[in-house]
Amino acid sequence: MLKNFDEIYAAVKSAGTKKRVALAAAHDKDALVSAADARREGLADFVLIGDTGAIAQILGDMGENVSDYELVESKSDAESAAIAASMVAEGKADAPMKGILHTSVFLKAILNSQLGLIDKKALLSQATVLYFEKEDRMMMITDCAINVAPTFEEKLKIAQNAVDFCLKMQIETPKVAVVTPLEEVKNSIPSTVEAAMLAKAGDRHQIKNCIVDGPLALDNALSLEAARHKKIESPVAGQADILLMPDLNAGNILDKSLRFFADYKTAGVVLGARFPLIMTSRSDTAANKLNSIACAMLQLM
Amino acid sequence: MLKNFDEIYAAVKSAGTKKRVALAAAHDKDALVSAADARREGLADFVLIGDTGAIAQILGDMGENVSDYELVESKSDAESAAIAASMVAEGKADAPMKGILHTSVFLKAILNSQLGLIDKKALLSQATVLYFEKEDRMMMITDCAINVAPTFEEKLKIAQNAVDFCLKMQIETPKVAVVTPLEEVKNSIPSTVEAAMLAKAGDRHQIKNCIVDGPLALDNALSLEAARHKKIESPVAGQADILLMPDLNAGNILDKSLRFFADYKTAGVVLGARFPLIMTSRSDTAANKLNSIACAMLQLM
Numbered sequence: 001m002l003k004n005f006d007e008i009y010a011a012v013k014s015a016g017t018k019k020r021v022a023l024a025a026a027h028d029k030d031a032l033v034s035a036a037d038a039r040r041e042g043l044a045d046f047v048l049i050g051d052t053g054a055i056a057q058i059l060g061d062m063g064e065n066v067s068d069y070e071l072v073e074s075k076s077d078a079e080s081a082a083i084a085a086s087m088v089a090e091g092k093a094d095a096p097m098k099g100i101l102h103t104s105v106f107l108k109a110i111l112n113s114q115l116g117l118i119d120k121k122a123l124l125s126q127a128t129v130l131y132f133e134k135e136d137r138m139m140m141i142t143d144c145a146i147n148v149a150p151t152f153e154e155k156l157k158i159a160q161n162a163v164d165f166c167l168k169m170q171i172e173t174p175k176v177a178v179v180t181p182l183e184e185v186k187n188s189i190p191s192t193v194e195a196a197m198l199a200k201a202g203d204r205h206q207i208k209n210c211i212v213d214g215p216l217a218l219d220n221a222l223s224l225e226a227a228r229h230k231k232i233e234s235p236v237a238g239q240a241d242i243l244l245m246p247d248l249n250a251g252n253i254l255d256k257s258l259r260f261f262a263d264y265k266t267a268g269v270v271l272g273a274r275f276p277l278i279m280t281s282r283s284d285t286a287a288n289k290l291n292s293i294a295c296a297m298l299q300l301m
Numbered sequence: 302m303l304k305n306f307d308e309i310y311a312a313v314k315s316a317g318t319k320k321r322v323a324l325a326a327a328h329d330k331d332a333l334v335s336a337a338d339a340r341r342e343g344l345a346d347f348v349l350i351g352d353t354g355a356i357a358q359i360l361g362d363m364g365e366n367v368s369d370y371e372l373v374e375s376k377s378d379a380e381s382a383a384i385a386a387s388m389v390a391e392g393k394a395d396a397p398m399k400g401i402l403h404t405s406v407f408l409k410a411i412l413n414s415q416l417g418l419i420d421k422k423a424l425l426s427q428a429t430v431l432y433f434e435k436e437d438r439m440m441m442i443t444d445c446a447i448n449v450a451p452t453f454e455e456k457l458k459i460a461q462n463a464v465d466f467c468l469k470m471q472i473e474t475p476k477v478a479v480v481t482p483l484e485e486v487k488n489s490i491p492s493t494v495e496a497a498m499l500a501k502a503g504d505r506h507q508i509k510n511c512i513v514d515g516p517l518a519l520d521n522a523l524s525l526e527a528a529r530h531k532k533i534e535s536p537v538a539g540q541a542d543i544l545l546m547p548d549l550n551a552g553n554i555l556d557k558s559l560r561f562f563a564d565y566k567t568a569g570v571v572l573g574a575r576f577p578l579i580m581t582s583r584s585d586t587a588a589n590k591l592n593s594i595a596c597a598m599l600q601l602m
Contacts, residue, residue: 261565
């Protein structure tokens with residue numbers, strides 16, 4: 001079991017052959033700093049797609065050696081994204097990464113059905129991977145960024161995506177907590193009704209390789225003491241590896257709360273495609289961006 | 302402006318005449334410890350309603366002097382709650398407090414329309430009051446416990462309830478942030494649509510004595526740096542006194558996150574009635590319960 005980000009970095013580096021990331025619209029200092037950091041850390045090599053003149057200039061200003069990178073000229077954001085997607089489809093790169101272009105333009109190229117990069121039945125979802133200090137282990141929260149108001153069926157996929165990533169972190173039979181305001185099933189609180197459905201769907205193996213339980217309040221999901229205090233008997237309570245959130249409002253606000261109030265170390269991952277999709281946000285810290293690239297590389301293992 | 306819980310305690314104690322709390326179903330050690338703590342702290346005097354034999358016994362075991370309290374015999378939970386509500390209606394007590402009885406039984410007595418304790422147009426709402434360490438000031442999050450999926454009109458009332466409490470904390474013209482996953486208005490994310498409505502309703506003084514803005518993501522609401530990074534021009538961004546949450550899922554999970562992950566000092570208040578309603582939870586810490594009683598007494602000032 002990988003217990004912190006250092007162990008994730010070590011696992012990625014121990015894999016031997018370095019993976020290649022295709023950075024679309026790379027002519028941006030923020031994006032290039034992330035790439036240079038990840039390269040120096042030994043996590044991946046980078047193909048830099050975009051305005052190659054500007055890319056070379058920025059790399060030079062950063063004191064980087066341009067010959068350490070492969071540069072590919074492109075005239076537009078759409079072309080940059082299409083090149084990145086094609087490189088991954090053709091096996092010339094292992095993961096596409098979003099540079100300075102709109103998410104919609106980036107995703108349009110990735111989702112291009114002719115490339116077959118994403119299964120028709122798959123659902124892209126985001127998860128925040130975090131180091132849970134109190135327990136000295138990793139944990140996931142999903143979805144904090146992509147799916148606004150996922151249906152029950154979509155939540156099965158969001159949970160499965162996160163479980164599959166937990167397996168990459170060598171967490172055997174991950175425990176999924178369906179988080180709600182309280183641990184009782186109440187018709188008046190729809191998220192608790194859906195949590196009961198998801199827990200039973202877990203029992204019926206509609207989500208594989210994991211144990212699901214809910215409804216669980218946040219404290220019951222994470223603290224054995226809180227769970228015991230409420231007399232909750234559950235194989236998940238107090239030991240959740242994955243917090244499955246009711247919707248984007250709750251997921252995003254919890255994610256920001258952990259980063260803003262509790263200064264947690266986190267990474268963002270995009271799950272559900274045949275390969276990792278690297279989409280860091282400009283407002284992420286340098287450490288968070290590097291963690292996100294490391295987790296993307298872990299997906300490839 | 303009261304900047305921390307110590308200043309709230311000091312303000313309550315400086316008021317002179319001590320207020321009286323009517324504790325319904327007081328025959329419970331947890332409830333009596335809270336009452337004794339609050340009495341010793343000089344926050345309030347207590348009328349203890351319930352099985353007076355059991356109450357006297359528990360107080361004795363705690364080393365308390367029974368004559369420091371007024372005891373009122375009652376044979377059932379419903380009767381205890383009715384006595385507490387009547388005492389407040391008749392001016393014999395200033396606030397009812399829930400002891401060891403079901404919330405529904407307690408609230409039924411309080412909401413008894415014949416007593417006129419709650420305006421017909423009023424909405425009961427919960428808010429978490431917290432000491433925001435990074436900025437050395439108080440802040441509120443609402444609603445984290447009562448209203449499951451409040452409508453736009455209900456949110457106007459929830460916001461007004463919190464604003465009125467901020468005024469008691471001597472925060473002049475409180476700043477209300479309508480919290481959502483992101484700071485842009487998007488038809489595809491309903492909470493951002495409603496946030497725009499609430500912000501404009503604030504401009505039109507549908508919520509009084511405050512400044513409202515939204516949609517704002519959690520980090521933009523609380524950090525000037527994060528707001529500047531996103532180029533948000535707003536009188537509320539980075540300085541929110543009140544975080545108005547999209548629904549109970551998000552509010553409850555954020556509340557628990559702050560207490561569980563960030564170890565914040567908090568209080569819970571129930572707002573909207575003509576008087577404070579004290580409803581602590583068994584799983585609250587002793588400090589949180591005492592803070593909640595202090596905040597209830599502040600409502601009376």
